[in-house]
Amino acid sequence: MVAPAEAARVSPWQLYVAFSRMSLGGFGGVFPMVYRTLVERTRWLNHTDFAATWAFGQMLPGSVVNNVATMVGYRYAGARGAIAAVLGLIMWPVLVLLAVGTAYATVGDLAPVRRALTGMSAAAVGLSMATGIKMLRNLPRRWRHFAIAACVFIAIGLLRLPFLGVFIIAAPVSVWLIWRAR
């Protein structure tokens, strides 16, 4: 799945346009748009390829969707394709956010804006929790998995221990425990 594709070639420009549309159409998470565009509309990836690419993207450091853009861009148009895809993905949202930031700096202190943002934030926390709970529900029903999750949640969420230290210990331990349990 990772070598530049033999059959179809897609131009960097096409990649740029496609990823721009995905990112601008993706509110509150771009995953559904990325799937729809890559698998259903352009058919650059089939379902299996997409699942594998997404899994690789999750395993590598950084934003998952950025990694997916890099891989898909490279696959179809080499280095220029990777740059085009990533630029398409982030350029427009960053411009929108710069405008949003300027607006916030201007009117963010006004009472109605603060009230609206408080309500939005309370709802957005629910969204973030729902994502976490869905991830938890997708774990295998084994005590080992839930014990690891509980330890990490207590360390980071409740005790607020430093992230780097906890992660550097928890990640290898978790991988080892689950590998042993196969």
Next chain:
Amino acid sequence: MDAFFDSALWQLATHLGVLSMVAIGSGLGAVLPEVHRFVVEQHHWLSDEQFVAFYTLGQASPGPNFLYVTLIGRHVAGWWGALAVVAAVVVPSCLLTYFLVRTGVVGGDGRIQRLLKNGLAPVSAALMLSSSWVLANTVDKDWHAALLTLISLVLLLTTRIHPLWVIGAGAAIGLAGLV
């Protein structure tokens, strides 16, 4: 040159850059508690309210969720701060991914990838829950806000409603002075 390395822009960009390279298995949503600790508690660049507002505005704007860091960068160090933070978060991981794909390290039969993905899944879930817990502690200061969070959570778990509607409804409820 020392002044540059002491600047908020440099410290923020390098810290977020390092975090982006550590966040494996889950993407950048998982490092939110650390971002909050760094910019709010340690450096006092943002208030709690501003941090939550930026996170929320990032969720409600189009594009990948992690780009809320653009707003933090802009607030801390202006437009250059925004661009530096985005570059710090995006460029290193993209280069690494590119390098690994090119050299064929990523690929093959995917056994190592599967092992890592399965092995890190509980950690990723816990980090995501920690992120939302830290946010909830900052946002849900009274039972009105906590109730709104709970309703949003239940709706998103039990229906196929689009998240943007839930956040929009939250804005309307807030504007009406109910939270």
